[in-house]
Amino acid sequence: MSAVVDAPPVAPAVDSRAARRPSSLALLLHNRPAALGLVLLILVALVALLAPVLPLPDPNATAPADRLKPLFSPGHLLGTDPLGRDVLSRLIWGTRVSLSVGIAASLIAAVVGSAIGLAAGYCGRFVDSALMRGVDTLMAFPYILLALAIVAILGPGLVNALYAIALVNIPFFARNIRGVTMGLARRDFVDAARLSGKSELNIVLTEILPNVLPVIVVTLSTTVGWMILETAGLSFLGLGAQPPQADLGSMLGEGRRLLFTAPMVSLVPGAMIFLIVVSINLLGDGIRDVLDPRLRSGALARPSARTAVDPGRARPSRAPAPGAVLDVAGLRAEFRTGSETFHAVGGVDLVLAPGECLGLVGESGSGKSVTALSLAGLVPSPPAHITGGSVGFGGEDLLDAPLSKLQALRGDAIAYVFQDPLSTLHPMMRVGDQVMEAVRAHRKVSREAAEARCRELFETVRIPNPEARMRAFPHELSGGLRQRVAIAMALANDPVLLVADEPTTALDVTVQAEVLRLLDRLRRERGMAVLFITHDFGVVSQLCDRIAVMYAGRIVETGPVKAVLDAPRHPYTRKLIDCVPVVGRPERELAAIPGRVPALNRLPPGCAFAERCERVRDDCRRGEIPLASVAADRAVRCLHPLAPGAAA
Numbered sequence: 158m159s160a161v162v163d164a165p166p167v168a169p170a171v172d173s174r175a176a177r178r179p180s181s182l183a184l185l186l187h188n189r190p191a192a193l194g195l196v197l198l199i200l201v202a203l204v205a206l207l208a209p210v211l212p213l214p215d216p217n218a219t220a221p222a223d224r225l226k227p228l229f230s231p232g233h234l235l236g237t238d239p240l241g242r243d244v245l246s247r248l249i250w251g252t253r254v255s256l257s258v259g260i261a262a263s264l265i266a267a268v269v270g271s272a273i274g275l276a277a278g279y280c281g282r283f284v285d286s287a288l289m290r291g292v293d294t295l296m297a298f299p300y301i302l303l304a305l306a307i308v309a310i311l312g313p314g315l316v317n318a319l320y321a322i323a324l325v326n327i328p329f330f331a332r333n334i335r336g337v338t339m340g341l342a343r344r345d346f347v348d349a350a351r352l353s354g355k356s357e358l359n360i361v362l363t364e365i366l367p368n369v370l371p372v373i374v375v376t377l378s379t380t381v382g383w384m385i386l387e388t389a390g391l392s393f394l395g396l397g398a399q400p401p402q403a404d405l406g407s408m409l410g411e412g413r414r415l416l417f418t419a420p421m422v423s424l425v426p427g428a429m430i431f432l433i434v435v436s437i438n439l440l441g442d443g444i445r446d447v448l449d450p451r452l453r454s455g456a457l458a459r460p461s462a463r464t465a466v467d468p469g470r471a472r473p474s475r476a477p478a479p480g481a482v483l484d485v486a487g488l489r490a491e492f493r494t495g496s497e498t499f500h501a502v503g504g505v506d507l508v509l510a511p512g513e514c515l516g517l518v519g520e521s522g523s524g525k526s527v528t529a530l531s532l533a534g535l536v537p538s539p540p541a542h543i544t545g546g547s548v549g550f551g552g553e554d555l556l557d558a559p560l561s562k563l564q565a566l567r568g569d570a571i572a573y574v575f576q577d578p579l580s581t582l583h584p585m586m587r588v589g590d591q592v593m594e595a596v597r598a599h600r601k602v603s604r605e606a607a608e609a610r611c612r613e614l615f616e617t618v619r620i621p622n623p624e625a626r627m628r629a630f631p632h633e634l635s636g637g638l639r640q641r642v643a644i645a646m647a648l649a650n651d652p653v654l655l656v657a658d659e660p661t662t663a664l665d666v667t668v669q670a671e672v673l674r675l676l677d678r679l680r681r682e683r684g685m686a687v688l689f690i691t692h693d694f695g696v697v698s699q700l701c702d703r704i705a706v707m708y709a710g711r712i713v714e715t716g717p718v719k720a721v722l723d724a725p726r727h728p729y730t731r732k733l734i735d736c737v738p739v740v741g742r743p744e745r746e747l748a749a750i751p752g753r754v755p756a757l758n759r760l761p762p763g764c765a766f767a768e769r770c771e772r773v774r775d776d777c778r779r780g781e782i783p784l785a786s787v788a789a790d791r792a793v794r795c796l797h798p799l800a801p802g803a804a805a
C-alpha cells in the first residue's frame with residue numbers, strides 16, 4: 158500500500174475555548190465601538206441616576222449676582238447660566254430628565270407600534286388595511302408638525318411631549334414589525350403550530366413574537382437616541398420641559414440667545430446630547446450584530462469578491478497531474494466565526510480529465526459544496542479562508558490568480574449549476590434576458606446574437622417552445638424547466654468545467670432522470686468535465702465515471718464508480734451504500750450509520766470516522782491517515798480497509 162498523497166496533518170483541533178459559544182455580552186464587548194458606547198452610556202446613566210445624592214447645588218436656585226460665570230469658576234465647574242444657576246447641576250438633572258423621557262417614549266412607541274405591527278401582519282386583510290391606513294395617516298404629517306399639534310392640544314409640558322414623541326414614532330415600529338410578521342406568518346412552523354391546535358393568540362405570542370423580538374430590540378436600541386433628540390427639540394421650542402425644570406433641550410434653548418457672548422451655556426448641553434446619541438447608536442449597532450447570528454458570522458457582511466486565501470498557505474508537494482482539466486491538491490478551507498474555527502475542507506485532492514464526470518458524495522456537511530465553491534473563490538469571506546492547497550486550472554493555480562482572472566473564468570470556462578434555481582435566478586428578470594446577460598457578460602455580441610444564442614441553448618437543453626419560455630419569469634416555470642434554464646445559462650459560454658451541486662435533488666424522479674440524461678449527453682458531446690455533487694449513489698452510477706467519497710472535509714475513498722460501488726474499501730463508503738434501498742429487495746436490511754459526523758471545530762486526531770466505525774483499532778486514532786493507493790486508480794484513507802472481494 159503506497160501513499161498517494163501526503164497531506165499536511167489536520168490540527169488535532171480540540172480547543173475547549175474554541176468549542177465554547179461566546180456569550181452575547183462577550184460578543185458585544187468584543188465589538189469595540191459598541192463596547193465604547195456601552196461604557197459611555199453606563200457612565201452617563203450612572204451620573205444621572207446618582208444626581209439626588211451627588212453634592213450638587215439646587216439646579217433651579219437662581220443667583221443673579223453669579224450670572225454667566227465662566228468654566229472652572231470656584232463652586233461652578235461648568236460655570237453658570239444667565240440666571241446664575243449652576244450649569245453642571247442643571248446638566249446632570251437635565252440629562253436624567255432627557256434620558257427618562259427618551260427611553261419612556263421609545264418603550265411606549267415600541268410596545269404600541271409592535272402590537273399594531275403584529276396584529277396587522279398576522280391577521281392581514283381587513284385588520285391590516287384598517288390599522289395600516291391609520292399608521293399611514295400618522296406618517297403623512299411631518300413628525301415635528303404632528304408633535305407640535307399634539308402638544309398644542311394637550312398643552313406644553315414634559316409628559317405631553319413624551320406622549321407626542323411616542324405617538325409620532327409608533328408608525329416606525331408598526332411598519333417594521335408588520336413586514337417581519339407578514340414573512341413569518343406564512344412560514345411552515347406557524348402552520349405546524351396551527352395544526353397542533355394552538356389558538357391564534359397563542360401562536361402570535363409563542364411562535365411569532367419570539368422571532369420578532371430581536372427586530373424590536375434592535376429598532377428600539379437605534380431609536381432611543383433619535384427620541385432623545387426629538388424630546389430635546391420640543392423642549393428647545395419651549396413645548397417640553399417648562400421653566401424652571403431643566404432638560405437638555407430646554408438648556409440648549411436658553412443658551413441659544415447667548416451663543417456668541419457665552420457659548421458654553423449651549424455648548425455644554427449640546428455636547429451631552431451628542432455624547433448620549435452617539436453612544437446609544439454605537440451600542441444599538443452592536444446589539445443588532447449580536448442578536449443577528451448572520452451578522453455575527455459575517456454572513457450578512459458584504460462578502461469580498463473572492464474567498465480570502467492565506468498568503469502563507471501550505472502548498473502541495475506532488476507534481477501536477479498531466480492533461481487534467483482540474484487538478485486540486487491539498488485544498489483546505491475553514492470558517493472563522495468569533496473565536497471558533499470550523500475546518501470544513503481538510504486537504505482535498507481531485508483530478509478531472511476532459512469530458513470526465515466525477516461524483517462527489519458524502520453526508521450533509523461533509524464539505525462537498527465548500528470544496529466546489531472554493532475552486533472559483535466563491536465561498537463568502539468573511540467567514541471563509543482558504544488555508545492550504547492549490548487549484549490547478551488552465552495551467553495556473555487559481556488560488557494565486559488575480560480577481561480579474563477569476564471573474565473572467567466564472568460563468569465562462571467554469572460554470573456552476575445549483576440545487577435550487579428559484580433562488581439563483583433573478584425573480585424580476587425574464588429567463589431569456591438572464592441567459593442573454595450570461596452570454597454578454599463574457600462575449601462582445603449584439604443583443605440579436607445573444608438572443609439567437611439563448612434560443613439555441615434553450616433548444617439544446619430541450620426546453621419546449623423556447624421563444625415563449627424566454628419571455629417567462631422564473632416563477633412561471635416548473636422546477637424541471639427552471640433547472641434547464643439554469644443549465645442553459647451555465648452552458649452559455651461553453652464551459653470546460655461544469656460544477657453541478659445537487660442539481661436534481663429538488664426534482665421529481667422523472668424530471669431528475671431527464672435532467673441527468675441531458676447532462677450526460679451534453680458532457681459527452683462537448684467534452685466538458687463535470688464535478689457532480691450529490692448524496693445519491695443511484696445518480697452517481699448513472700452519470701459518473703469516477704467517485705470521490707467525502708467525510709468530515711476529506712476524501713476517504715476514490716476510484717471508478719463501478720469498482721467502488723461493487724466493492725467499497727472504506728467502511729464509511731460501505732455504510733453509505735448500505736443505507737441505499739434497492740428496488741425489488743425488500744428483505745435487504747437498511748442500516749443507518751450510528752453516531753454523528755464530528756464537529757468540524759473539534760476534529761479528533763486520526764480518522765474522523767473512527768467513532769462510528771466497527772473496524773476501529775487503536776492506531777486509527779493516532780496521527781494522520783494518508784489517502785493510499787489500493788488498486789489501479791483507486792485510493793482509500795483507511796488503515797484497515799475492507800477486503801477487495803467484500804462486495805456491497
Ligand SMILES: Nc1ncnc2c1ncn2[C@@H]1O[C@H](COP(=O)(O)OP(=O)(O)OP(=O)(O)O)[C@@H](O)[C@H]1O
Pocket residue numbers: 454456492494499501519520521522523524525526527528540757
Ligand atoms: N458560512 C458558513 N459559516 C460557518 N460554517 C459554514 C458556512 N458554510 C458552510 N459551513 C460549514 O461547512 C461545512 C461544510 O459545508 P458544505 O455546505 O460544504 O457541506 P455539504 O457536504 O455540501 O452539505 P450538503 O450536502 O448538506 O450541502 C458544514 O459543516 C457547514 O456547517
